[in-house]
Amino acid sequence: MTSAIAPAPSGATPEGGSGRAATVEFVHVTKHFDSGARWSGTPGALNDLSLKVPAGRICVIVGPSGCGKTTSLKMVNRLIEPTSGQVLLDGVDIESRDVIDLRRSIGYVIQQTGLFPHQTVIENVAAVPRLLGWPAAKRSARSEELLALVGLDPAAYGTRYPAQLSGGERQRVGVARALAADPPIMLMDEPFGAVDPLVRERLQQEFLRLQRDLAKTILFVTHDVDEAIRLGDQVAVLERGGRLAQVGTPEEVLANPASDFVARFVGADRGLKRLSLVRVGQLRLREPATARVGEPATSVRDKVTGAFPYVLVVDDDGRPIGCADPDQLTGDGSVTASGLVPASPVLTPDTTLRDALSMLLTAQALAGVVVDAAGRATGVLTIDEIGDWFRMEAGRLRAGPSGTGMPAVG
Amino acid sequence: MRHFRKLALGASLLALAISACTTGGGSSPIKIGSDGFYESRLMAEIYAQVLEANGYKVERNLGLGARPVTAAAIESGQIDLKPEYLGSGLGYYDKTKPTGDPATNKKELQTILTGKGGGITVLGYTPGQDTNAFVVRPDTAAQFNLKKISDLTAVASQLTWGLPPECIANPLCGGALKDAYGIDIATLKVTPLGACDAPIAEALNSKAVDVAELCSTQPAIAQFGFVSLEDDKKTQPAENLAPIVRNDFLVKVDKAAFSKLLDDVSAKVTTEVLLQLGVEVAVNNKDVDKVATAWLKEQGFIK
């Protein structure tokens, strides 16, 4: 996949600053739509928003309906002009930029995709390059490359019309179109809001994978807290009336909600949500007592420690077969493959703690086996360790912000 | 303008519309119709007002397009009376019959109408008449020295003609020009325009056409100073006006008194009167009913 992304063509981002990513900064931005009404009464209004998004990071703007999150997004590409305040890209006020050039250097993806129904998939993806006057050959090469990047076969999908695509496919094309001119900034307004949960999760994973390679500055609007904490490097919570309630890393927002509103908004299950931010691989895992079939039972029994009072039986390649209760390893016999408790649940380093916990509870097990990509057992995760992590995190957060380089402005 | 409201009201009742075809009833009103152009309306209005002044109930159904509609209307009994031009009325039924003598025309028309719609009677005709006339502008008349229709024969192809669409098929128009004057309109530059209407007069005046068929009483002739060419071969029939009435209406009234009433009025309508009243309507834009009332009062027929 990585090899599929060509470097940004030099003409693509004429004034895009860094060329690959740019900082986005809101400085005291206020917007009201109806001068007659009080600002707080109008849905979509913004009240003195200050927010800085570092280059190459994903900032998720989250909040209830009418809190102004879409408004803030549309101010970046000047679909909406602020009543007061400034929006800076790489420190430059966007008011000073030509609006057309500005927009051509910002990708835009919306829930309804905004795909042009009268144009084929290829034509849709090539829309901005065409506006930028790229030659036809370069346009179609870029379109095909992008379709492949978002997981659509250009040969099969290129000549279709949007009406011939599924919801998920349309979203992929929408993302490909926004990426076409390799813009340093992407604005995404609930891009995965209209697809079913399974597709959404897959799209989210692919989105994160893409972002690892592309490192765009992304402003992402959603009303889904889970999506926000899953995708955001930074989460900005807006409350009704367009006021910034809190900004910080997902951990900070979940662990220390700045107000009752934020606490309510992120939900009573915010503890569980925090678990979803951490992956099994990030914890120091316990080494289990392992044994191969045929090993003498006595030597195995001695390896067992208190925290995981079982023996993990693995095959010759180190892949788990099952667990054995050391007490049942009788006398001087050897370890056999029969009579083992299945080695469930099996976790990977990528599994989130939340999923791991859920799997443990479902399996009614106190521990799960963690395997690497080849399926070899690398350790075990116990419920106790999850609790330990929580205690440790609480102490760390009390000591101060996590220092991810994202000052909470505002 | 009473009849408007009455009929407007009637228009809102579909049922009434369907029953409009029935006739009869002891004190049933007389239904008077007319063609679309002002002179026919004017005469219909004159007869209507005289009848009203003498106790008859009148229902007006004026402005019925052209003769094909009015002829069908009186034959089917949808109207009882209409003013008719003796020559054209006769020509409508038999193109060969009309002559220059009004009495002959009346007799022939009566013969035909006796067999139409259960019998229709032609009452006494006016001394005045309104014939079709071929008319040119003064400058054209001077240029080609035109005084009578036969003067046109030699220069016919140099002129643009404004003629009614039916002219070519009408023996009194295309037929007369061809047979009596040797002018074959099929070979000429012709702009088809309704005769006697204002647009044809305006077209003549603005030089869109050079020769036009107008009506001899049309005020535009005097208004624009047109030259009416003499029908030197006497092709145009006598076009005196007479009311024609359905017999099934006449049997319900005192026929002699009814006839005398209208005959007395008709006797006063000279060509002068037609011209003078025409100016009132078509030039001074007075309403037909008011012009009729004023004239009837002046003549002492109504108070």
Add this chain to the structure above:
Amino acid sequence: MMEGLIDIASWLLHPAHWSGPDGIPARAWEHLALSSVALLLALLVAVPLGLLIGHTRRGDLLAINLANLARAVPSYAVMVMALPLTLSLDPRNGLTIYPIAIAMVLLAIVPILVNAYTGVRDVDRELVEAARAMGCTESQVLRQVELPLAIPVIVGGIRTAAVQVVATAALGAILGYGGLGRHLIDGIARREYDRLWAGVILIAGLAILTEVLFADVQRRLTSPGLRIARTGAAAEASEPR
């Protein structure tokens, strides 16, 4: 009834009625010439105006309501009102051509204008905003997004206008223009009902032909992407993998 139909058919089939300046081909040609010129002039005025109003939404309420109310002005009255002016400008064409042409242009402007406006207005705002967001200039938004998406509606308006003009151009015969209306008006004047009805049938036939032709144009000009979207013939697409 039957006799009448036979009369009309024999009138239509009579060879003499198919030649000369009063023949059906010549009259049909005049009819089409007038209709095409009027439609073309109406297009030149109404399409740009409708697109502009639809795109900017400026004065749309006024313009569209005015256009709709113009339907209440009879074409015949338009001719009559235009006549004094046109006669004084040009005695010849001012009588037979300009009044009917003006009436037909006005007749055609209304549906074209209303549909051009409606077509553009009804383009999904999301799409227009998406186009703006990717840096389309206003004229690019109009030309590349609004116009192609509005094409079916715009051509629908042109189609209605064309049919109305062809059916109504018969009025020209009242003020001496040719066209198939000649047969109709002459038929009434001469009490030749076969000629009258032949005229009616020819005009109606021409109008239906116009309808069919423009329906085809409409289909051809509509992007296949829109046709698929509209007919719902989209293949039941499955999520990839």
Add this chain to the structure above:
Amino acid sequence: MRDKPLLDWAWVFDHLDDIGGRSLQHLQLALLAVAAGLAISMAVGIIVARRPRVAAVVIGVSGILYTIPSIAAFAALVPITGLSTLTALIPLTAYTQLILIRNIVAGLTGVAPEVLETADAMGYTPRARLLRIELPLAIPLIVAGLRVASVSTIGLVTVAAIIGDNFGGLGVFINDGLRNFFPTAVYVGAVMSVLLAVLVDVAFVLLERVATPWSRLPATVVETGGA
């Protein structure tokens, strides 16, 4: 016409009674035709709405009616239906069919399938579903059709003057004005036609507002995507 004033106000004031009477007659004839047209097209529209092929044929036929020149239609009916309101009504009603049927069918078929499904699921009978769900939701399109149909009909009534003063409404002014080259009458006829059209149009707009209270909610959607 040149030597006459464009508008002879004295004549206008002299004929206010007449203008009022003819306008009323004009309006009545137009509304009668539209009402008859609505009754017919409603019946036809409801029958064909769920049968797309039949609907296509019916709309095609009503389109053919539309192509018959109006003068001919009025003139041709005189021998059959006489000098009656019916003669004026038949062509006027026929001309409303194309637009009305098209809009009624579009309105009825345009109701969202999930709404219909919900109604069915709640136990609506087909008749109740039609009367309480489909027709109310089709009102905006039906009224849109009625607006165009009535304004066009108001324009067409003038042509009915060919069958006599009693049927042409304001068309009689236009005809007289043409015959006598009296521009005032033509302008009065045309202007009053437009005024009647405005009146009817506004009436329909108000009617639609009253009939569809749900569509009057203030539009508050500022953001997209539910934010």
